[in-house]
Amino acid sequence: xxxxxxxxxxxxxxxxxxxxxxxxxxxxxxxxxxxxxxxxxxxxxxxxxxxxxxxxxxxxxxxxxxxxxxxxxxxxxxxxxxxxxxxxxxxxxxxxxxxxxxxxxxxxxxxxxxxxxxxxxxxxxxxxxxxxxxxxxxxxxxxxxxxxxxxxxxxxxxxxxxxxxxxxxxxxxxxxxxxxxxxxxxxxxxxxxxxxxxxxxxxxxxxxxxxxxxxxxxxxxxxxxxxxxxxxxxxxxxxxxxxxxxxxxxxxxxxxxxxxxxxxxxxxxxxxxxxxxxxxxxxxxxxxxxxxxxxxxxxxxxxxxxxxxxxxxxxxxxxxxxxxxxxxxxxx
Amino acid sequence: xxxxxxxxxxxxxxxxxxxxxxxxxxxxxxxxxxxxxxxxxxxxxxxxxxxxxxxxxxxxxxxxxxxxxxxxxxxxxxxxxxxxxxxxxxxxxxxxxxxxxxxxxxxxxxxxxxxxxxxxxxxxxxxxxxxxxxxxxxxxxxxxxxxxxxxxxxxxxxxxxxxxxxxxxxxxxxxxxxxxxxxxxxxxxxxxxxxxxxxxxxxxxxxxxxxxxxxxxxxxxxxxxxxxxxxxxxxxxxxxxxxxxxxxxxxxxxxxxxxxxxxxxxxxxxxxxxxxxxxxxxxxxxxxxxxxx
Numbered sequence: 087x088x089x090x091x092x093x094x095x096x097x098x099x100x101x102x103x104x105x106x107x108x109x110x111x112x113x114x115x116x117x118x119x120x121x122x123x124x125x126x127x128x129x130x131x132x133x134x135x136x137x138x139x140x141x142x143x144x145x146x147x148x149x150x151x152x153x154x155x156x157x158x159x160x161x162x163x164x165x166x167x168x169x170x171x172x173x174x175x176x177x178x179x180x181x182x183x184x185x186x187x188x189x190x191x192x193x194x195x196x197x198x199x200x201x202x203x204x205x206x207x208x209x210x211x212x213x214x215x216x217x218x219x220x221x222x223x224x225x226x227x228x229x230x231x232x233x234x235x236x237x238x239x240x241x242x243x244x245x246x247x248x249x250x251x252x253x254x255x256x257x258x259x260x261x262x263x264x265x266x267x268x269x270x271x272x273x274x275x276x277x278x279x280x281x282x283x284x285x286x287x288x289x290x291x292x293x294x295x296x297x298x299x300x301x302x303x304x305x306x307x308x309x310x311x312x313x314x315x316x317x318x319x320x321x322x323x324x325x326x327x328x329x330x331x332x333x334x335x336x337x338x339x340x341x342x343x344x345x346x347x348x349x350x351x352x353x354x355x356x357x358x359x360x361x362x363x364x365x366x367x368x369x370x371x372x373x374x375x376x377x378x379x380x381x382x383x384x385x386x387x388x389x390x391x392x393x394x395x396x397x398x399x400x401x402x403x404x405x406x407x408x409x410x411x412x413x414x415x416x417x418x
Numbered sequence: 419x420x421x422x423x424x425x426x427x428x429x430x431x432x433x434x435x436x437x438x439x440x441x442x443x444x445x446x447x448x449x450x451x452x453x454x455x456x457x458x459x460x461x462x463x464x465x466x467x468x469x470x471x472x473x474x475x476x477x478x479x480x481x482x483x484x485x486x487x488x489x490x491x492x493x494x495x496x497x498x499x500x501x502x503x504x505x506x507x508x509x510x511x512x513x514x515x516x517x518x519x520x521x522x523x524x525x526x527x528x529x530x531x532x533x534x535x536x537x538x539x540x541x542x543x544x545x546x547x548x549x550x551x552x553x554x555x556x557x558x559x560x561x562x563x564x565x566x567x568x569x570x571x572x573x574x575x576x577x578x579x580x581x582x583x584x585x586x587x588x589x590x591x592x593x594x595x596x597x598x599x600x601x602x603x604x605x606x607x608x609x610x611x612x613x614x615x616x617x618x619x620x621x622x623x624x625x626x627x628x629x630x631x632x633x634x635x636x637x638x639x640x641x642x643x644x645x646x647x648x649x650x651x652x653x654x655x656x657x658x659x660x661x662x663x664x665x666x667x668x669x670x671x672x673x674x675x676x677x678x679x680x681x682x683x684x685x686x687x688x689x690x691x692x693x694x695x696x697x698x699x700x701x702x703x704x705x706x707x708x709x710x711x
Contacts, residue, residue: 239694361561365564381553381555
């Protein structure tokens, strides 16, 4: 294959991936919007109930239906909603009557703080644990790490959260029971949110490193006198980084899904807790907005990971996916 | 179809013999540990309720009692025996998790087989839907579904099923397509056996084993998702006991009686831990390459 042809194909890849992303987003929007149609009960009644009108009259209901545009055909309402959603306008909350975009703007910074802090903690824990585990495979440090990470992936975030709340806040008097969403308060919820990805990343990294270590060319390096650590860091780590990146991308979705639980435990003023409150109040437009936001972030992170992977590993440009079971795992 | 065939390709030998998988699982150390814990939990769920007090019997004389001979794990805010509730919770949590497990498995096998067998536009439509579902974070989707249908155990089961079957369907489809060139399938075709009979007699058993293995690997995520949704108050509704929901209630008594959180917390950890151990052992058994190193 000539150099020019290869370059043209690589350039074509990015627009193709972006197009794929937009199609996924559109399909997700269709799914999320149709959830509203599946929601039991009369939306007009719910909106009025949300505003404190406990027993609306028929006239009020009819007026509200008109205001919500429920008399128009479904496709028209969908296009309206989609147009708004594309501009970040998800309509108004049934519960408070305020625009959802305003409310999200209030809650989003706290969730971003929390998620970023959790990402940093998880990486800072997973990388050394994974490397150490692979470096000492079969000996006691590896065994200890395997048991510790097993306990960590088996412990739901809400259990960790409740334990930390009890031990650190109630027993030691550190931290706050009611967090205000700023960095100084983020460490307890961030640790809670980070525990699961940290442990699962460490395990995946260890397995990936060991799989890379079994490659034939590493036997050559070893025969030429390279130490185990050198083999791991300079040879196995770059090879293991691609499947690790794929898992990392999927984990962004996990962190977003974990946010409601952790934010509820620590009464963290983020969109996760806001969404849970909205679910309990049956405030469907807010749930739609949260879902679309999460899908958008998930799709964006998948795209970023995909482009980054192909930059790291040129083999992927030809075959589309890395070989080996790690990729199969990660692609879920 | 990019990712799924990996498990299939590597496990063609072990996967086609369910008995072999079971036997090797019992020989594998973490498989044995996981199965032992799972058996213990099953025993507790099945026999436990006969031995413990009524989990919903409230008693306002003994609210938040510390652990004692009468109430081994103490009593909760309504004076209910916490041990009895943990045991009753085993039924709720594990029952719901197994329901989701069976539902996603059956839907995955059926949809995947139909896609592979029908081909054409049916296959295209199914594959696009599967791609879409896999392109969304599954717990967020589950949250959205519960958020729309309203909080209840039934809706949580629906939500986890809808968000969980797609990967298994993709796996079943690729495995069924892969069977097309297998010697026994070719032989059956040459002998004049019909398409449907080949599908049911030759392809279905292997596909079912593959999906069962993959679904078992998802079991820990199912239990985690289920108890997390219940913790948020979106799943099992009071007064029914469920571990996630009990832990949520115990938070409010954390200052007076922290031991209340112990039972449900440890129970969830045991259940998820068993599922993780079994899935790790399964991975080793169906894919010996993982064991090296």
